[in-house]
Amino acid sequence: MRLPALPAVLFVLLLPLAALAGKNEIILQSTTSTQNSGLYEYLLPLLERDTGLRVKVVAVGTGQALKNARNCDGDVVLVHARDAEEKFVADEYGLKRNDVMYNDFILIGPEDDPAGVREARDITEALQRIAAARAPFASRGDDSGTHRKELRLWKAAGLDPGAAREGWYRETGSGMGATLNIAAGMGAYALTDRATWISFANREGLAILHEGDPALFNQYGVIAVNPAHCPGMNIKGAETFITWLLSDKGQKAIASYRLKGQQLFFPNAHPVLPGNGG
Amino acid sequence: MLPGSQLMEIVALSLKVSVTAVLLAALIGIPLGALLAIRRFPGRTTLTVLVNALMGLPPVVVGLGLYLLLSRSGPLGVLQLLYTPTAMIIAQTILVTPVIASFSQQIFSDLHHEYDEMLRAMRASRWQTVLTLIHEARHALITAILAGLGRALSEIGAVMIVGGNINHATRVMTTAIALETSKGNLRLAVSLGLILLALSFAINLALHFLRSRLERAAHA
Numbered sequence: 311m312r313l314p315a316l317p318a319v320l321f322v323l324l325l326p327l328a329a330l331a332g333k334n335e336i337i338l339q340s341t342t343s344t345q346n347s348g349l350y351e352y353l354l355p356l357l358e359r360d361t362g363l364r365v366k367v368v369a370v371g372t373g374q375a376l377k378n379a380r381n382c383d384g385d386v387v388l389v390h391a392r393d394a395e396e397k398f399v400a401d402e403y404g405l406k407r408n409d410v411m412y413n414d415f416i417l418i419g420p421e422d423d424p425a426g427v428r429e430a431r432d433i434t435e436a437l438q439r440i441a442a443a444r445a446p447f448a449s450r451g452d453d454s455g456t457h458r459k460e461l462r463l464w465k466a467a468g469l470d471p472g473a474a475r476e477g478w479y480r481e482t483g484s485g486m487g488a489t490l491n492i493a494a495g496m497g498a499y500a501l502t503d504r505a506t507w508i509s510f511a512n513r514e515g516l517a518i519l520h521e522g523d524p525a526l527f528n529q530y531g532v533i534a535v536n537p538a539h540c541p542g543m544n545i546k547g548a549e550t551f552i553t554w555l556l557s558d559k560g561q562k563a564i565a566s567y568r569l570k571g572q573q574l575f576f577p578n579a580h581p582v583l584p585g586n587g588g
Numbered sequence: 589m590l591p592g593s594q595l596m597e598i599v600a601l602s603l604k605v606s607v608t609a610v611l612l613a614a615l616i617g618i619p620l621g622a623l624l625a626i627r628r629f630p631g632r633t634t635l636t637v638l639v640n641a642l643m644g645l646p647p648v649v650v651g652l653g654l655y656l657l658l659s660r661s662g663p664l665g666v667l668q669l670l671y672t673p674t675a676m677i678i679a680q681t682i683l684v685t686p687v688i689a690s691f692s693q694q695i696f697s698d699l700h701h702e703y704d705e706m707l708r709a710m711r712a713s714r715w716q717t718v719l720t721l722i723h724e725a726r727h728a729l730i731t732a733i734l735a736g737l738g739r740a741l742s743e744i745g746a747v748m749i750v751g752g753n754i755n756h757a758t759r760v761m762t763t764a765i766a767l768e769t770s771k772g773n774l775r776l777a778v779s780l781g782l783i784l785l786a787l788s789f790a791i792n793l794a795l796h797f798l799r800s801r802l803e804r805a806a807h808a
Contacts, residue, residue, distance in 0.1 A: 337671060351755070366755075366757050367754060367755065368671065368752040380661075381659045381662075382660035382661050383659050484770075487769070488770045491770070509771060511772035511773050512772030512774050540661075542668075543660075
């Protein structure tokens with residue numbers, strides 16, 4: 311029984327190799343926020359219908375997405391940490407960076423708001439109140455776009471709870487959804503992107519406590535991996551993807567994605583996009 | 589939330605990856621276990637300890653090591669295996685082989701003690717000895733294979749890294765459960781967990797009946 315199984319097993323093993331050759335598909339390194347919100351499940355079938363291009367999404371934090379792309383394990387990145395994206399392009403790992411869409415970050419926390427951040431005038435004061443009350447705060451701690459944003463906000467507030475090893479500051483080292491689960495479990499505050507929050511189903515007494523500060527702007531950018539750095543990558547597929555995403559059609563598709571009656575992402579590939587509804 | 593067709597796709601891929609990995613691991617692990625049990629050679633003890641220790645190899649470490657090898661910028665990058673089911677099969681084969689080899693070694697040493705004198709009296713060649721022992725061990729080896737399948741089906745650390753949890757391509761039961769948990773869809777995540785449990789139960793039940801039938805046939 312053992313010997314005849316061997317050729318069959320080898321055949322199964324080699325199948326994907328044959329299938330890969332000359333396929334019209336790309337690998338997109340992207341963030342957990344865009345995947346968890348269901349955006350790709352809505353967008354990618356539309357893209358495939360228009361262009362015939364298949365997109366395989368690997369959803370990790372922004373930091374890891376850029377590292378994977380740097381190792382040539384992807385054709386395009388769609389992430390949200392502008393400084394890291396610009397460095398990626400400056401280091402010649404990627405071609406041009408384009409704005410795609412935006413939404414915003416929000417501060418969530420236990421409904422009874424022990425630190426009183428609802429009364430804060432801006433996000434800086436909100437964070438200072440959390441620190442002053444030593445209320446539990448769940449940080450991503452994973453070099454994601456959201457984590458980078460959070461660190462910048464703490465810095466702007468003149469605080470560095472991570473370095474101070476404060477007991478109330480908990481680094482989860484996990485994705486956005488996993489961090490929200492932890493925040494729900496221990497009644498902690500957390501910074502999250504709005505898309506993940508809207509799609510998140512396990513809120514357990516958490517609520518939006520602070521929003522609307524311009525500092526909470528959340529911009530997503532798209533970059534094709536540089537074929538000079540990664541000769542084997544699918545540049546044609548990457549260009550097809552980016553062109554579609556930035557076209558009126560792609561931008562309208564982003565604007566039309568709604569979950570629980572709310573628009574999650576606002577296209578802004580062009581400063582003024584007539585009739586995009588967002 | 590998760591259409592039936594997609595659920596079937598995920599279950600099918602889980603089975604394809606884990607069953608293939610376990611078959612490969614059996615092809616390597618059973619002869620390796622027999623070798624360690626029967627032959628005396630220098631370094632045998634070291635190898636035995638190593639194989640036993642590798643049973644505790646963390647899947648995430650295997651995933652990371654394999655990622656570094658299979659990444660396009662890694663030494664095996666030209667194969668373009670990263671983010672494919674093949675990469676997941678390789679990872680699980682690495683994880684399961686020590687389990688099957690260790691179990692097999694125990695099974696073969698017990699049998700060897702039992703049959704050694706008789707085989708010697710019959711002047712059996714080394715090959716005849718091995719074949720006889722494998723034949724005699726076939727029921728017990730099913731347990732070794734089941735233990736390996738358990739490790740493969742329940743593993744997430746390695747397949748998440750080398751598979752990438754790509755929808756319609758490399759999403760399996762465990763990575764789907766992690767994804768739904770992170771979306772806060774705890775009910776769906778638990779349902780998927782129960783399906784995985786039921787699947788494992790069904791496989792064990794089927795092999796249990798196969799084993800008892802084999803045993804009855806052997807004693808008839």
